[in-house]
Amino acid sequence: MSNAATPPPSGQDDIEIIVRAYSVRFGVAVRKLLRIEGGFVDDKLDRGGATKYGISLRFLASEGAFDDDGDGKADFDLDMDGDVTIDDIRLLTVSGAVYLYHRCFWQALQCERFPAPIGEMLFDQGVNGGRGSAVKLLQRAINQCLMEARAKMGAKDAPAMLKVDGGLGDLTRTALGWVLRYPSLGRDALVPAFRAAARERYRDIVTRYPSQQRFLKGWLARADELGR
Incomplete structure (x- = not known):
């Protein structure tokens, strides 16, 4: 979850070519995310382990074992040695990260089905803290x-009132629709409430894990950018 990282080695032109394979809306969201996440960093205080382009070793090891290309091997065992380790994080490319963003977050959270900027906020916080955590922020908002x-x-x-359980079901969607339609609420009320919930989550992390204090300033800045 650390925001301190080296810049991505690929140039802007490479990113532009990569995102053409996806929807315009996802392309805008992922460009913004890549500007935040940066390149490879192995900060011992980061609880997710080594990270590159916002993809942590913990995430890649748990969710990168799928075989979408059907070759009988985990697609993100990039060095093909039979497991997913820090070496695979080092080998991760921008295009690989974008594929994971789209498959594991944008599609999994059905971000395209939510009005802007709700889908984009879910996407950002899903990448940063996990899909269930992102949905809980929406439910709290x-x-x-x-x-x-x-x-x-x-x-x-x-x-x-919704049960804050991280489940993106009919009750959450119905309540969201009501809030968005209500004249005195709508996005003008929901977006700040989502930002506030994100700030509260970050502060709670620091309370439970004081070693994460060094990341708080960056996290709060990230929360303040949600929906902008």
């Missing part, structure tokens, strides 16, 4: 808006 609707606006037809 929705709940904050629902509480305001009841307490300040007397909205008797507001949906029930």
Whole structure:
């Protein structure tokens, strides 16, 4: 999760060629993400382990074992030695990272189905903290808006408060739709509530793991950029 990293070695032209294979919206989101994440870094304090382009060793080892090309080998065992280690993180390319972003986060979270910038915020926080964590942030933001609707606006037809469980089901989608349609709420209320939930999550990480304090300033800056 560290934001301190070396710049990606590939030039902007390489990134532009890579993202043409995807939707325009994903291309915009992934360009922004690559500017934040940078290149290879192996910070011993980063709980995700060695990271490159925002892809951590912990993530790659747990989710990079798929075989989409059907050759009988894990696609991201890049050195083909039978396991996923820091050597594979070092070998990860921009195009490989973008493929993982799209497959494991953008598609898995169905970001394209959410209005901007909701999908983009889910994507950013999914990469940074995990898919379930990103959905929990959205659920907390929705709940904050629902509480305001009841307490300040007397909205008797507001949906029930969501269980913050990280599940992106019908109840969450219905409540999100209600918040977005409600005249005094909408994106103007939901986006700041999502940012606040992200800031709270980062501060909670530092409370539980004081060694992560050095990353807090960068994390809070990242939270403040959500939805912009």
